[in-house]
Amino acid sequence: MVSAQEESLLPRVAPWHACITLLVCLAWLPVICGAEMSVAPSSAGGSAIRPEEGFRAGTWHVGLLSGYSISHGQHVFSGSDPDVNFVPVLPQIGYTVTDVHGPFPVRGSLEVILEPILMVITSPETTVGGGGSVLARYNFVTGTRLVPFLDLGLGILYWNLRLPQFLGGQFNFTVQAGAGLHYFTTDRLAVTGEVRLHHISNSGMDSPNRAVNSSVYLLGLSYFF
Numbered sequence: 590m591v592s593a594q595e596e597s598l599l600p601r602v603a604p605w606h607a608c609i610t611l612l613v614c615l616a617w618l619p620v621i622c623g624a625e626m627s628v629a630p631s632s633a634g635g636s637a638i639r640p641e642e643g644f645r646a647g648t649w650h651v652g653l654l655s656g657y658s659i660s661h662g663q664h665v666f667s668g669s670d671p672d673v674n675f676v677p678v679l680p681q682i683g684y685t686v687t688d689v690h691g692p693f694p695v696r697g698s699l700e701v702i703l704e705p706i707l708m709v710i711t712s713p714e715t716t717v718g719g720g721g722s723v724l725a726r727y728n729f730v731t732g733t734r735l736v737p738f739l740d741l742g743l744g745i746l747y748w749n750l751r752l753p754q755f756l757g758g759q760f761n762f763t764v765q766a767g768a769g770l771h772y773f774t775t776d777r778l779a780v781t782g783e784v785r786l787h788h789i790s791n792s793g794m795d796s797p798n799r800a801v802n803s804s805v806y807l808l809g810l811s812y813f814f
Contacts, residue, residue, distance in 0.1 A: 640773040641730045643813030644698045646688045652681040652781060654809035660712075661802040671755040673789075673801045675718075678707040681811070689730045697729040697738075704742065710750050718748025722763060728771070736771040736779070746789060757795030764788040771811060783807045 643650065655678050662672045683702040691697060701723070708718040722744025729737045744763040751759065769783030785807065790800035 639776055640734060640736055640771070640779065640813075641689060641732060643777060644685055644689055644700070644728050644730050644736070646685055646698070648685045648813060650681070650683040650685075650700070650811050650813045652683070652809055652811035654679040654681065654781060654783065654807040656805060656807040658787060658803040658805045661804070671752050671799060671801050672713060673710065673750070673752070673803070674712045675803075676709040676711060677805060677807070678709070679704050679807065679809075683726065685728075693731075694729065696731075697727055700726045700728060702726055702740070702742075704744070706744070706746070708746065708748060710748065713752075714750065716749040718746055718750065720744055720746035720763070722765065724765075734773045736773070738769050738771065738783075739767070740769070740783075741766045752801075755797060755799040756789075756791055756801070757797055758791055760791065760794070761789050762792045765805075767805075767807075769807070777813050779811045779813070781807075781809050781811045 642648075655676065658673075658675050658677070660672045660674050681702050681704050683700045685698050685700045687699045689696060689698045702725075703721070704724055705721045706719060708720075710716045710718060722742040724740045724742030726738050726740035731737070742763075742765050744765070746761045746763050748759055748761070765785045765787045767783045767785030769781060771779035771781050773779045783806075785805040787803045787805045788800055789802075791798050
């Protein structure tokens with residue numbers, strides 16, 4: 590049996606928080622297990638959807654993602670981080686720098702993405718912030734409508750939020766890493782979902798420097814050309 594005191598020290602994860610993460614993992618199963626998903630021919634031309642054409646060197650994509658963050662301070666580490674939640678609005682423009690290469694299941698290509706951010710902070714108070722990030726994303730080209738990806742990014746952020754007990758100043762740096770999935774509805778248009786781990790700190794430029802750590806859940810559209 591776990592005592593009430595010991596239970597309070599355990600990480601607290603909301604059930605729906607864990608469920609969303611599980612769904613993202615399940616979306617990767619066709620790639621991990623090597624499953625071949627058939628792509629139905631279009632009724633008009635009889636040609637299959639070929640999303641891999643959007644991941645060749647020299648191709649571009651534009652997208653728009655938004656979602657919500659869940660503070661680790663509130664739900665995971667029992668108050669050790671600042672409790673900051675926000676809604677990010679993320680326009681994206683990406684450029685594919687390599688051709689599709691490699692064997693299954695790591696067959697894919699590398700993309701560089703410029704991502705401005707408008708951040709609407711919902712707690713501990715309502716305010717806004719803005720900045721931008723550069724991300725490196727590896728798209729796993731499966732030959733199906735499903736294209737999983739991993740990305741890693743660095744950025745800058747200025748916000749109007751004041752957290753004197755946690756972060757000195759209002760200019761901060763961001764580090765983020767995520768896993769996501771494109772689902773192509775046409776050759777060029779995809780519904781995109783992603784889960785990111787998101788870190789905000791001032792990198793020691795001001796004192797104190799207790800980071801804001803969050804999980805960010807994103808959904809949007811991506812267009813490749």
